[in-house]
Every structure is written in structure tokens, then in C-alpha cells.
Amino acid sequence: MNLPKLLDGRLKIRHLVLLDALTRQGSVIGAAAELHITQPVATRGLQDVEEILGVSLYDRGPRGITPTIFGQAITEHARAVLAQLNQAGRHIVELADAERGTVVVGTHLAGSSVLLPVAIARLKNERPSLTVIVREGTPAALLAELEGGRVDVIVGRLTSPTTEFLSRTPLYSETVRIFSNSQHPLAKVTTVNLRELISYPWILPGSETILRRELEEFFARHDLELPQNRIEATSFLTIRKLLMVGNFVAALPSLIAADARNLQPLAVPLDNIGHSIGITTASTRALSPSAVALIDSLKLTAKFLEH
Numbered sequence: 036m037n038l039p040k041l042l043d044g045r046l047k048i049r050h051l052v053l054l055d056a057l058t059r060q061g062s063v064i065g066a067a068a069e070l071h072i073t074q075p076v077a078t079r080g081l082q083d084v085e086e087i088l089g090v091s092l093y094d095r096g097p098r099g100i101t102p103t104i105f106g107q108a109i110t111e112h113a114r115a116v117l118a119q120l121n122q123a124g125r126h127i128v129e130l131a132d133a134e135r136g137t138v139v140v141g142t143h144l145a146g147s148s149v150l151l152p153v154a155i156a157r158l159k160n161e162r163p164s165l166t167v168i169v170r171e172g173t174p175a176a177l178l179a180e181l182e183g184g185r186v187d188v189i190v191g192r193l194t195s196p197t198t199e200f201l202s203r204t205p206l207y208s209e210t211v212r213i214f215s216n217s218q219h220p221l222a223k224v225t226t227v228n229l230r231e232l233i234s235y236p237w238i239l240p241g242s243e244t245i246l247r248r249e250l251e252e253f254f255a256r257h258d259l260e261l262p263q264n265r266i267e268a269t270s271f272l273t274i275r276k277l278l279m280v281g282n283f284v285a286a287l288p289s290l291i292a293a294d295a296r297n298l299q300p301l302a303v304p305l306d307n308i309g310h311s312i313g314i315t316t317a318s319t320r321a322l323s324p325s326a327v328a329l330i331d332s333l334k335l336t337a338k339f340l341e342h
Contacts, residue, residue: 039088046087048120051113053080054092055183058110059176062099084109111182111200115319118184122320136325137166141177141186143269149290150206150312151190154336158329165325173243173269181317187326189315190333194245198318205313206337210289211246212300216278219301227303229257237262238274238285249308250286256306288312290340312337 056066057077067077085092092106102110125137142151155167170177170186174194180186182200197203213232221227221235239262240247254261266283268274271291277283278298286305314330316322322330 050084051117054110054113058102059179114182118320121184125323135164138325138329139168139186141170141180141189143174143191150336154332158332192310193313200318202316202318203313205311207340208311210309211286211305212289213284213303214287214298214300215284217297217299219282221301222299225302227301233262236283237265238277238283239265239267241267241269253306
């Protein structure tokens with residue numbers, strides 16, 4: 036296979052943007068809608084890139100498209116290029132006004148209710164002109180945003196080690212416990228029977244999360260099926276409200292629930308289910324001064340949470 040000529044002017048920035056959207060959306064229709072172009076234009080753009088590279092980038096199926104090994108590889112490189120361009124524009128802005136700037140931080144359930152708000156408040160006290168944009172999402176969606184340069188840093192649970200493309204820095208360890216409201220029938224029980232607990236309505240994390248898989252394994256070890264009466268949710272605002280208005284129970288990171296009034300842990304050991312909270316950044320690009328400032332604030336805040 037001859038080395039494709041990617042610098043001869045045929046490959047455009049719009050092609051890279053299209054590849055990123057196609058891989059995230061999993062369909063030509065979805066990518067076209069996101070980019071505000073017609074489906075034929077998106078299809079032609081994909082055909083152009085495949086012609087330039089000389090390989091098939093996606094497998095077409097009845098439910099959409101799935102990247103081939105070539106498609107996944109070129110998407111990673113496309114996101115890296117787009118991230119560098121986004122970073123370049125913001126770098127110019129920050130050089131023009133050192134006190135201003137923008138940092139985009141992604142977060143999911145762990146770390147979102149205590150660590151991040153406190154760190155942002157500390158940062159804004161020192162740099163009031165700096166803009167902080169917080170984006171919530173699933174871990175997979177946030178990683179795609181990070182790779183594409185739309186997010187500078189992710190705060191939350193660390194589930195994988197540092198790689199060639201992603202740098203992960205642990206900040207503190209956190210346990211997971213089962214919580215209810217303080218008026219729950221099991222709130223005053225010194226030893227909760229798991230089979231009795233199963234009979235109550237549960238709030239479980241989404242099936243795409245690591246915590247959900249850990250809970251499934253926990254129930255399996257105790258020869259129990261997943262609770263039939265359940266809701267799946269990852270938004271802490273939704274979870275907290277449900278816990279307050281009914282006899283729901285939920286497995287939550289300890290710090291999140293500890294900061295919420297009228298919630299309390301039940302006397303149920305979770306076999307040491309816990310996790311490391313930290314920050315994830317892209318290894319392939321330099322951080323902006325604003326991102327560095329936020330990370331410094333996160334590290335300082337984490338030291339206080341450990342004690």
C-alpha cells in the first residue's frame with residue numbers, strides 16, 4: 036500500500052470535522068444534521084476521504100455505520116489536529132489578554148458535586164475574568180470531546196491508566212456506599228439484609244458506567260439478581276430528588292451524598308467498591324494557561340478533601 040499524500044491539498048479541515056462527527060454519531064444522517072449539511076454532501080465528503088486514503092473507513096449496516104480499524108485510526112488523528120487548531124485560537128486570545136481566557140471542563144457523577152465546584156470557586160476568586168465552562172456527560176462522550184479539543188480536562192473517576200493519547204492523574208480515593216433519605220424504613224436498622232434491600236426501589240447508574248458493572252458483579256456474588264424495581268440515572272440532581280421523595284436507595288460516591296442534607300448511608304457493606312478520582316487530559320497537546328490554573332486549583336482542593 037502506497038503512503039497516502041495527505042498534504043497535497045485534497046484533504047480539507049471540513050473532512051476532519053466530518054470524520055469526528057461520523058464516528059460520534061454513528062450515522063451519516065446524524066453527522067449531517069449536526070454539521071448542518073445535507074446527507075448527500077456528508078456521503079460525498081466521506082467518499083472523498085476514503086478515496087484519498089485508499090481504504091474503507093466505516094462498515095455500513097442497517098443501524099448506521101461503525102468505524103473500521105482504519106476509520107478509528109484516522110478519527111483519532113483528525114481529533115488531534117482539530118484539538119490543536121482549537122487550542123491555537125484560544126492560545127492567541129489568552130496571549131492578547133493574559134487575565135482572560137476560557138477553560139472547558141467535563142465531568143460525570145464522581146467528583147462533580149464537591150471537588151469541581153470548590154475548585155472553580157477558588158479559581159474564580161483568584162482570576163475573576165477567566166471563564167469556566169462545565170460540560171456533563173458520560174465518560175465515553177467526554178473522552179471524545181477531549182480528543183476533539185472541545186474539552187480541556189475531565190474530572191471524575193479514573194478507570195484506566197495513562198496511555199499514549201490520554202494522561203490520567205489521580206487526586207484522591209473515594210468509597211461508594213448505599214444511601215437513602217433519613218426517613219427510609221431501613222435508615223435506623225443496624226444491619227440491613229440484602230434480600231430485603233432488593234425489595235425497595237433502586238436508582239442505578241447507566242449500563243455504560245463502570246459502577247453499574249461493579250454493582251451487577253456485587254449482586255451476582257451474593258446470588259442476587261439486579262433489582263427489578265429500578266430507575267437508571269446519572270444526574271445527581273435527579274438522584275437526590277428521587278431519594279428525598281420516596282423510599283429509593285442508590286449507590287453513590289461518599290463525598291457526593293455526604294454533602295447533601297437528609298441523606299444517609301445504609302448499613303450495607305459493598306465489598307470495598309470504590310474508585311480513584313482524578314483528572315484526564317490529552318497527552319498529545321499542551322495545556323492552556325487557563326487549564327493549568329484550573330488543574331492547580333483541583334489539586335489544591337483535593338488535598339483538603341483527603342483530610
